[in-house]
Amino acid sequence: MGIKILLVDDNENNLLSMEVALEKADYTFFKAISGREALRILLHEDDFSLILLDVKMPIMDGYETAELIYQRDRLKHIPIIFITAHDYEEAAMFKGYQAGAVDFIRKPFSPDILRSKVAVFAELYKKNQLLRRQEEKLQTINNDLMQLNQELEQRVVKRTMELENLNHELKALNISKDKFLSVISHDLRNPLTALLASASKLNEDPENLSAHQVKQLSNIIHRTSRKLLEQLNEVVDWAKKQNERTNFNPEKIRLAQGIEESLELLKPNAYQKEIKLENKTPADIFVNADSLMLRSIVQNLVTNAIKYTPQGGKVSINARPELNMICVFIEDSGVGMTDEMKQRLFTKVSNLSQSGTNNELGSGLGLLLVNDFVAQHGGTIDVESAIGKGTTFKFTIPALH
Secondary structure (H helix, E strand, O other): OOOOEEEOOOOHHHHHHHHHHHHHHHOOOEEEOOHHHHHHHHHHHHOOOOEEEEEEOHHHHHHHHHHHHHHOOHHHOEEEEEEEEEOHHHHHHHHHHHEEEEEEEOOOOHHHHHHHHHHHHHHHHHHHHHHHHHHHHHHHHHHHHHHHHHHOOOHHHHHHHHHHHHHHHHHHHHHHHHHHHHHHHHHHHHHHHHHHHHHHHHOOHHOOHHHHHHHHHHHHHHHHEEEEEEEHHHHHHHOOOOOOOOOOOOOEEHHHHHHHHHHHOHHHHHHHHEEEEOOOOOOOOOOEEEEEHHHHHHHHHHHHHOOOOOOEEEEEEEEEEEOOOEEEEEEEEOOOOOOOHHHHHHOOOEEEEOOOOOEEEEEOHHHHHHHHHHHHOOOOOEEEOOOEEEEEEEEEEEOOO
């Protein structure tokens, strides 16, 4: 370990003389021309091996400087050699030792004497450091022995804990799968609602429906049924591959296309409320995302936006780069929510009531799982909303350049 020495003298020539006398010993020097400057240095550097301190300095002499240095506990171990131009009078020496000096050197100093005395303290510092390292090694060995003894004494307890940890991991895997399947269930329930509504309207009074209306309803039923089948096939494929893959599988996705596919099943819901559903996502944005999770995030947030947007409103989706992430905005012209509702969104699984103006909260996995899926992508999610002015959800996912 290097030897750091602090030189303190109000005469820069004296500082240079001490440095020249000691420079061949491969020491590292810090220099100060006053006691105050020395104290400032010691605020930032405290691992000095030795301080060479001039006694006679203006404003604050060496004795006062030494007393202030030793008031700090982490500096008390640093030895101080006073440099003095005065004779070694007994009273002056007593005052110096009382301030904390370990030795005196008289000016003009002999370079050989200076080197010899400094070398003694440098060697003492090295030996103390070596002793400290040996003590640390002994302490480490002692700790290892204690650890080994504890392991031998508690082997049965350790095996039990290992089995408990394994059980927790299995439970966590089951919870993860249950959450994923619950999201798929949530995603499928909304288009099924649209199917039932279209079929109900078609069955209620078919004689009074025009050919155009019948065709519209049948198109909704056909398109929604086809997308439902596609999503069910994806769930089956996912279940078959569980032994080969993890629950999180990011891939290159053109964001505008991924969002458009996610919106396909929600268009009937928007159509029934005459809500304008807009995908303004730029075509040149690519993301690194799990396709199933991205679809669940978008479908959950857009479903809520449609649900709480009055008849004839608007829901729009847009995105823009932010550093190495893409920020996706889902904005609606709905009823909005209070600050209390916003604070509770991601701490408790909750959906706003249809009224939108009270603090009633429903239950479900939707927003909690959205939060989990965004977090798995290393992103964040936030919401801005005001009663009567609509809501904007913002979430980030990794960009792919």
